[in-house]
Amino acid sequence: MQQTKVVDMRGITKRFPGITVNDGIDLSLLQGEVHAILGENGAGKSTLMNILFGLYQPDEGEIRIHGKPALIDNPNTAIRLGIGMVHQHFKLVQPFTVAENIILGSEPRRGFSISYREAVRRVEDLSRQYGLNVDPNARIEEISVGMQQRVEILKTLYRGADILVFDEPTAVLTPDEIEELLDIMRSLVRQGKSILLITHKLKEIMEIADRVTVIRRGKVIGNVAKAETNPSQLAEMMVGRSVSMAIDKKPIEPGKPVLQVERLVVKGREGAPAVNGISFTVREGEVVGIAGVDGNGQSELIQALTGLRKAESGEVRLMGADITNAAPRAISETGMGHIPEDRHKHGLVLDFSLRENMALRTYDKKPFKRYGLLDYAAIDKHAQELVEQFDVRCPDIYTQARALSGGNQQKAIIAREIEKGPELLIAAQPTRGLDVGAIEYIHRRIVEQRNKGKGVLLVSYELDEILSLSDRVLIIFDGQIIGETRPEETNDRELGLRMAGSRLDKDAERSHAG
Ligand SMILES: Nc1ncnc2c1ncn2[C@@H]1O[C@H](COP(=O)(O)OP(=O)(O)OP(=O)(O)O)[C@@H](O)[C@H]1O
Numbered sequence: 001m002q003q004t005k006v007v008d009m010r011g012i013t014k015r016f017p018g019i020t021v022n023d024g025i026d027l028s029l030l031q032g033e034v035h036a037i038l039g040e041n042g043a044g045k046s047t048l049m050n051i052l053f054g055l056y057q058p059d060e061g062e063i064r065i066h067g068k069p070a071l072i073d074n075p076n077t078a079i080r081l082g083i084g085m086v087h088q089h090f091k092l093v094q095p096f097t098v099a100e101n102i103i104l105g106s107e108p109r110r111g112f113s114i115s116y117r118e119a120v121r122r123v124e125d126l127s128r129q130y131g132l133n134v135d136p137n138a139r140i141e142e143i144s145v146g147m148q149q150r151v152e153i154l155k156t157l158y159r160g161a162d163i164l165v166f167d168e169p170t171a172v173l174t175p176d177e178i179e180e181l182l183d184i185m186r187s188l189v190r191q192g193k194s195i196l197l198i199t200h201k202l203k204e205i206m207e208i209a210d211r212v213t214v215i216r217r218g219k220v221i222g223n224v225a226k227a228e229t230n231p232s233q234l235a236e237m238m239v240g241r242s243v244s245m246a247i248d249k250k251p252i253e254p255g256k257p258v259l260q261v262e263r264l265v266v267k268g269r270e271g272a273p274a275v276n277g278i279s280f281t282v283r284e285g286e287v288v289g290i291a292g293v294d295g296n297g298q299s300e301l302i303q304a305l306t307g308l309r310k311a312e313s314g315e316v317r318l319m320g321a322d323i324t325n326a327a328p329r330a331i332s333e334t335g336m337g338h339i340p341e342d343r344h345k346h347g348l349v350l351d352f353s354l355r356e357n358m359a360l361r362t363y364d365k366k367p368f369k370r371y372g373l374l375d376y377a378a379i380d381k382h383a384q385e386l387v388e389q390f391d392v393r394c395p396d397i398y399t400q401a402r403a404l405s406g407g408n409q410q411k412a413i414i415a416r417e418i419e420k421g422p423e424l425l426i427a428a429q430p431t432r433g434l435d436v437g438a439i440e441y442i443h444r445r446i447v448e449q450r451n452k453g454k455g456v457l458l459v460s461y462e463l464d465e466i467l468s469l470s471d472r473v474l475i476i477f478d479g480q481i482i483g484e485t486r487p488e489e490t491n492d493r494e495l496g497l498r499m500a501g502s503r504l505d506k507d508a509e510r511s512h513a514g
């Protein structure tokens, strides 16, 4: 059967001041396929999809939808043409229910408005049809990130979308949620939908995509059928060189304690303890990984260590100094770097320029402030150096942080936090949203911190990342550390089981034996 093109983008060019973001891009989506778009951070993927969804106008090129030329001047036009987009940062109203969010903003039908009851019924039908399992009456603030994403999917289906665009949908999901999302996508294409999928995860592409278009610096590098490619070829097409994920880590003897956490208790959102009496130490020259299923106290632990959340009891020491419940700034000055989980809330000031963000924590110190005045030349030089070293792709250092691509925002934060030379680096999901080339680089820099005799505390849902970077792995479950292991003593399967709360582990055996 000859498949028809539901989307046909031809010669799309988009320029922003100082940069051509899309440069004559051709992209087509066939009926019933999953088409992956792969490319480095800043390659122009989100921009291309925002053009398809009517958020930007191309400077050149044409778009056909179901064979007909289309002028997509705003998202409402896109929706009328059957295009739905699931953005990486969700746009849901927290105190509202699922059904309320879904009817919100959908155009009321002429003559009568949709009743809530009717909406609930339709949401239930759609949810059942595509295996989404969403409760229409649940409030957004009460449901998990994975569920919230399903609400975004439902929103597009409710509005009649048959062309779905997903922009890095799995970056915010846990491994189990990713599997479920891939199932949902399979069910969508089985029922006639067509999907454009942006992802940095080659494993996912190999699992779900039919074809892949690779974009580098705004240009299409190639278009391949999944069946005719493999992950290393894709990685090479994308970054223009071969990528190695192997990490060269020489054994070193850990030194003095850098971070000491004693019987820490931290309350969660509902007031019950999310961290329930945790004790551990990170030493000089050591990467300590925290492995666990999302929601077992990781976020609250890190927030308490970095001064973003109050500790109820217990003690935190950094380089011997008591920093329990100290202000974030004081903690940072005692010698802590922090790559936060939520880069928009805690990492960057989006309205500030890149150069200001690079000096965010240090602008009032030498060399940036001299004789009471800000030395902009020094600030600029510093920002320029970081941008080059960490390969932050941007028009220039005066660009607003908001205008950087997601991955480049992340690289900017990492650059700033590593560069200030902290004794302890806390890295929460450090490579979320990064392309494979950038991940390779960031991993090397994290190990380099350790090799220099600094301490690193790593929290990640990517078990591969935990196992390749850590010297020791702590397993967190239900607010407690329930076990400890070393990468060379375990594997992702065993670790996954222990994270699910199985206490039948080596520690238990050891203590029984002893
Ligand atoms: N409104 C804007 N003004 C100026 N430059 C912009 C704007 N939006 C995006 N850019 C630039 O366009 C380039 C491409 O950004 P885009 O978000 O499309 O990248 P991406 O491929 O989605 O990357 P990532 O994988 O990091 O999400 C980046 O260099 C970014 O700084």
Ligand SMILES: [Mg+2]
Pocket: 045, 046, 047, 405, 406, 407
């Ligand atoms: Mg993007």
